[in-house]
Amino acid sequence: xxxxxxxxxxxxxxxxxxxxxxxxxxxxxxxxxxxxxxxxxxxxxxxxxxxxxxxxxxxxxxxxxxxxxxxxxxxxxxxxxxxxxxxxxxxxxxxxxxxxxxxxxxxxxxxxxxxxxxxxxxxxxxxxxxxxxxxxxxxxxxxxxxxxxx
Numbered sequence: 001x002x003x004x005x006x007x008x009x010x011x012x013x014x015x016x017x018x019x020x021x022x023x024x025x026x027x028x029x030x031x032x033x034x035x036x037x038x039x040x041x042x043x044x045x046x047x048x049x050x051x052x053x054x055x056x057x058x059x060x061x062x063x064x065x066x067x068x069x070x071x072x073x074x075x076x077x078x079x080x081x082x083x084x085x086x087x088x089x090x091x092x093x094x095x096x097x098x099x100x101x102x103x104x105x106x107x108x109x110x111x112x113x114x115x116x117x118x119x120x121x122x123x124x125x126x127x128x129x130x131x132x133x134x135x136x137x138x139x140x141x142x143x144x145x146x147x148x149x150x
Contacts, residue, residue: 001146002043004029005079006066007050008059014081015050017130018110018138025139026146033061039069046075046105046145049093053082057092066096077106077145079138081130085109108141110134 005028009016023030028048031039041047049066051058058080070076076097080089090107097104110130130138 001045002029003027003046003048003146004031004041004044005048005050006031006033006039006062006069007048007079008033008061009050009052010034010059014130015052015079017135018079018081019050021135021139022142026142028142031065033059033065037065037068039065041069041074042071044074046077047102048077048079048142049097050079051081051093053080053089056086056088058089063092063096066093070096070100070102072100072102074100074102075105076102077104077142078108079141080107080109082109082111085111106141106145108138110137 005019005022007015007019007030009019019030022028047070049058049062051062057063078090078093082089089109094104111134
């Protein structure tokens with residue numbers, strides 16, 4: 001199965017920690033959406049989108065990349081790091097994948113160090129997150145998609 005994760009990790013590297021851990025243990029390509037704007041994704045069986053969350057939305061580079069490059073009818077999964085983890089954080093990316101008639105095969109979310117907006121005034125929240133447990137859970141999540149246990 002040929003897989004890729006399209007990601008953006010712009011503030012504290014929270015999302016990059018998860019993506020790098022998955023890539024180091026599994027055979028998967030990673031693409032930084034802040035650097036690569038276009039890529040033909042037709043050859044991939046499984047496409048992941050990973051991002052920090054900004055006011056309940058995936059990062060604009062990931063959303064833009066998905067809107068331009070995601071082929072119709074693909075299996076997709078999502079990974080998010082957020083100051084506030086809630087199910088609504090996936091709505092922005094799901095709107096695009098639903099429009100492209102993709103099948104969502106999994107969602108993973110964990111807390112991430114957050115100093116965005118008003119959080120900066122108090123020194124941030126979720127310090128030291130994602131931690132080793134979160135990173136392991138992200139790797140296990142991806143492995144579960146591959147082996148069908150998710």
